[in-house]
Amino acid sequence: MLYHISMTVKLPKDMDETTATGIKxxxxxxxxxxQRSGVWRHLWRVTGQYENISIFDCRDNEHLHEVLTGLPLYPYMEMKITPLNRHPSSIHEGDQ
Structure with missing residues (x-):
C-alpha cells in the first residue's frame, strides 16, 4: 500500500550539536x-524548509507505523499521512 507523507522536523533549539549530528x-x-529495500520509494526535499515529501510502500498500516517510529528523528517530527490508491484513469500499471 502506498502512502504520501509530509514530514517536518523540529529539533529542540537547545539540543547540542553533537547529539543532533548523531541523530541525523x-x-x-x-x-x-x-530506500534500497523499496519501502521508501520517493524522497523530495521541500525547498527552504526542514521538511520532506515522501512516498512509502508498506504492507499495511501497522508496517508503516513500525517503519516511521523506527526513524531516529521520529520524536522530533510532525507528519501528515495520506493513504493512496491507484486512480482508475492512470496509464501506469505498475503504480500500485
Missing part, C-alpha cells in the same frame, strides 16, 4: 536502507 547520521543510514 542514524536517520540518513536508516532512510537509505529503507
Amino acid at each position: 547520521a542514524r536517520e540518513k543510514a536508516y532512510s537509505q536502507d529503507l
